[in-house]
Amino acid sequence: MECISTARAVVIINGSTTNDFRLHKAIDNEVSNAKYILRCFEIFSGLNINFKKSCLEDFDVKEETLFRMAAICKCKIGSLPINYLGIPLGANSKRITTWEPIIDRVRKKLSSWMSRTLSWAGKVVLINTILSSLSIFFMSLFNTPMTIIKKDRQY
Structure with missing residues (x-):
């Protein structure tokens, strides 16, 4: 939780960085916006994100909130350790x-x-x-x- 609550991030758009922002627990509106941004990425890049293969991991999130977010993204709910490129993370x-x-x-x-x-x-x-x-x-x-x-x- 410390990694998430103290981390700051920026987004690079057309080679320019945005102002940094703090990461925090997601709410429904933010999950919908993130999915919208990913959809825009699909349209502009021609690549597709397979949400059926994707999963959400929870870090101190209520179970009902996690299920709601997974329903919005149409993805699975995962648990640690997860496999990423054949490597068991966590x-x-x-x-x-x-x-x-x-x-x-x-x-x-x-x-x-x-x-x-x-x-x-x-x-x-x-x-x-x-x-x-x-x-x-x-x-x-x-x-x-x-x-x-x-x-x-x-x-």
């Missing part, structure tokens, strides 16, 4: 269970390559592809426990 990075999906994905990719007859250079390229994407991204956000680093060295 999860305890010190727990091995938080790292299991990453380990499983790397193990799955590597095991499918083990049976292939690839040159040494081909295997290096494939391994670098995996390591440079998901696991490195995950490790750049969280401190990796030593048990995870030492786990399954046969791969």
Whole structure:
């Protein structure tokens, strides 16, 4: 709650920043306005926001208010931890269970390559592809426990 109640934000419009403003709990009118702004973004950019895949997270918001806001946005209500780009945000990075999906994905990719007859250079390229994407991204956000680093060295 401290992050939200003390934070200040600005909006960049056509390269110019607006005056800064404080973030606070949203009310129905503000949620409708935010949805309107996102709709304008869709029209001008040609991109679409998939609200069916989007979700609202609550930070000390009454349940009825959260359901009302989700109905306005036509989106789901989520809970922490959430997955963002395959990364569980809000999860305890010190727990091995938080790292299991990453380990499983790397193990799955590597095991499918083990049976292939690839040159040494081909295997290096494939391994670098995996390591440079998901696991490195995950490790750049969280401190990796030593048990995870030492786990399954046969791969």
